[in-house]
Amino acid sequence: MLIRHGGDLTENDVTPRDVYLRRRDFMSGLIGGGLALAGGATAGAEAATGLKGIASPYSTKETPTGRADITGYNNFYEFGLDKEDPARNAGSLKASPWTVKIDGHCNKPGTYDIGDFLRGNPLQQRIYRLRCVEGWSMVIPWLGVPLADLLKKYEPTSKAKFVAFETLYRPSEMPGQRRAVLDWPYREGLRIDEAMHPLTIMAVGLYGESLPNQNGAPMRLVVPWKYGFKSIKSVVRISFVEKQPRTAWNDSAPQEYGFYSNVNPTVDHPRWSQASERRIGEFRRRETLMFNGYGGQVAGLYSGMDLKKNF
Amino acid sequence: MDRRALDRLVYGLVWLACFAPLLWLAWRGFNNDLGANPIDKLIRELGVWGLRLLIVGLAITPLARILKQPRLIRFRRTVGLFAFAYVLLHLTNYVVTDQWFDWAAIGKDILKRPFITVGMAAFVLLVPLAVTSTNWALRKLGPVRWRKLHRLTYLIVPLGVIHYLMLVKADHQPPLIYGAIVALLLGWRMWEATRKRINRPARG
Numbered sequence: 001m002l003i004r005h006g007g008d009l010t011e012n013d014v015t016p017r018d019v020y021l022r023r024r025d026f027m028s029g030l031i032g033g034g035l036a037l038a039g040g041a042t043a044g045a046e047a048a049t050g051l052k053g054i055a056s057p058y059s060t061k062e063t064p065t066g067r068a069d070i071t072g073y074n075n076f077y078e079f080g081l082d083k084e085d086p087a088r089n090a091g092s093l094k095a096s097p098w099t100v101k102i103d104g105h106c107n108k109p110g111t112y113d114i115g116d117f118l119r120g121n122p123l124q125q126r127i128y129r130l131r132c133v134e135g136w137s138m139v140i141p142w143l144g145v146p147l148a149d150l151l152k153k154y155e156p157t158s159k160a161k162f163v164a165f166e167t168l169y170r171p172s173e174m175p176g177q178r179r180a181v182l183d184w185p186y187r188e189g190l191r192i193d194e195a196m197h198p199l200t201i202m203a204v205g206l207y208g209e210s211l212p213n214q215n216g217a218p219m220r221l222v223v224p225w226k227y228g229f230k231s232i233k234s235v236v237r238i239s240f241v242e243k244q245p246r247t248a249w250n251d252s253a254p255q256e257y258g259f260y261s262n263v264n265p266t267v268d269h270p271r272w273s274q275a276s277e278r279r280i281g282e283f284r285r286r287e288t289l290m291f292n293g294y295g296g297q298v299a300g301l302y303s304g305m306d307l308k309k310n311f
Numbered sequence: 312m313d314r315r316a317l318d319r320l321v322y323g324l325v326w327l328a329c330f331a332p333l334l335w336l337a338w339r340g341f342n343n344d345l346g347a348n349p350i351d352k353l354i355r356e357l358g359v360w361g362l363r364l365l366i367v368g369l370a371i372t373p374l375a376r377i378l379k380q381p382r383l384i385r386f387r388r389t390v391g392l393f394a395f396a397y398v399l400l401h402l403t404n405y406v407v408t409d410q411w412f413d414w415a416a417i418g419k420d421i422l423k424r425p426f427i428t429v430g431m432a433a434f435v436l437l438v439p440l441a442v443t444s445t446n447w448a449l450r451k452l453g454p455v456r457w458r459k460l461h462r463l464t465y466l467i468v469p470l471g472v473i474h475y476l477m478l479v480k481a482d483h484q485p486p487l488i489y490g491a492i493v494a495l496l497l498g499w500r501m502w503e504a505t506r507k508r509i510n511r512p513a514r515g
Contacts, residue, residue: 069347072346072347073347077481081481081482083347084346134480136348136351181482182481268423271424271425272420272424272478273419273420278348278350278409281347285409285410285413
């Protein structure tokens with residue numbers, strides 16, 4: 001199949017030398033004062049506003065979708081099935097305190113406070129395209145940390161072939177979980193090389209603020225070359241596993257939602273075309289790009305694989 | 312109030328009730344209140360209202376019989392034509408605002424996406440019913456043939472429900488509720504027909 005190379009990186013996207021040389025200052029500054037979210041999780045996630053992130057060469061130059069749309073049009077079934085439900089209902093979620101359980105094939109399993117989990121990693125701004133499997137897309141200015149930097153600390157062993165993720169299960173705060181629309185808790189998974197890819201981030205904020213609950217507070221995965229449902233929200237568990245883990249939508253309809261779920265305009269969803277998408281805020285549909293336009297960076301992960309079979 | 316004025320008032324209210332969802336949608340559209348993806352929202356809302364009115368239309372005859380209010384039947388045409396209008400707007404929005412006259416993509420959708428095939432079939436079958444809704448057409452066809460033709464609704468409404476059921480991602484509850492109502496309404500008709508057939512020879 002045709003794999004289009006070349007994302008939107010140019011010579012100009014390389015971090016300027018002076019910024020690069022000052023990176024340690026930035027990091028120490030961040031750790032010293034600015035890491036309100038990570039360090040001061042006790043202060044409550046909503047207090048951690050005014051986040052800043054280092055600009056990243058992985059960011060797109062496209063105009064970000066408006067904040068109101070990003071925070072008002074969400075698929076987060078834990079808070080209801082309509083796109084407007086999460087913004088309405090997610091206020092009940094207590095995103096702080098928050099712990100994440102790390103288990104499976106690694107040398108340092110345990111349950112960690114989110115502050116400890118994130119500590120020592122400067123935030124980056126990643127402006128990414130997000131393509132929903134339903135045929136719409138956005139451009140979102142995330143703030144986050146490369147997942148690889150977070151995971152390496154736990155020293156995954158050679159048996160860690162996949163990484164499995166779980167969303168919080170707390171029906172008292174997540175009213176959508178009181179109905180078995182999906183087999184709760186929401187589960188997702190990546191192959192270890194996908195998880196460690198530099199484009200994959202754990203996001204803790206957007207538009208210069210900590211994540212609103214409806215966007216997956218306090219932290220959610222962002223895998224920009226895959227359909228949005230792979231980017232699991234409100235993560236409480238990360239497991240290093242040997243076998244391909246089960247995932248929520250694949251459990252629900254295996255013939256429709258594959259484990260990989262890479263954005264691919266040539267492989268239609270069984271019920272609708274994936275050739276085009278509507279960018280939120282635009283009128284005319286636009287063509288969907290292979291790997292959501294990130295083929296230059298990620299196509300190599302799948303060389304030799306039949307992407308029609310491994311959809 | 313004399314009988315005629317009351318009739319007109321009731322008719323006006325029915326008409327308004329059928330028109331209200333469209334007015335409400337237009338109002339929300341005008342005020343930019345259809346959410347981040349207004350085209351998708353509009354198509355869905357129009358489709359759901361079309362289906363709802365089709366079901367209301369299907370419920371009128373049983374209600375008229377059960378409540379012994381034969382005059383209810385006169386609302387059937389209004390409700391049916393409104394249902395057609397919503398379905399037509401639903402389809403128009405898909406062709407125009409969603410696909411922007413991309414006939415190749417639309418053709419592929421109709422052939423390759425079963426839920427669109429089914430929806431399209433339901434629409435095509437609905438057209439002759441709308442066209443023959445005038446008094447003139449009723450006279451021209453004669454009541455027997457007209458009634459036979461309009462029994463197509465017994466096929467169209469289930470197709471509409473299936474169209475809805477097939478496009479739902481995870482929560483099948485709403486289309487299944489519509490399906491249960493339709494099954495009830497069609498079941499009543501079958502029961503009625505059987506009862507009549509049994510009663511007829513007894514009478515003769």
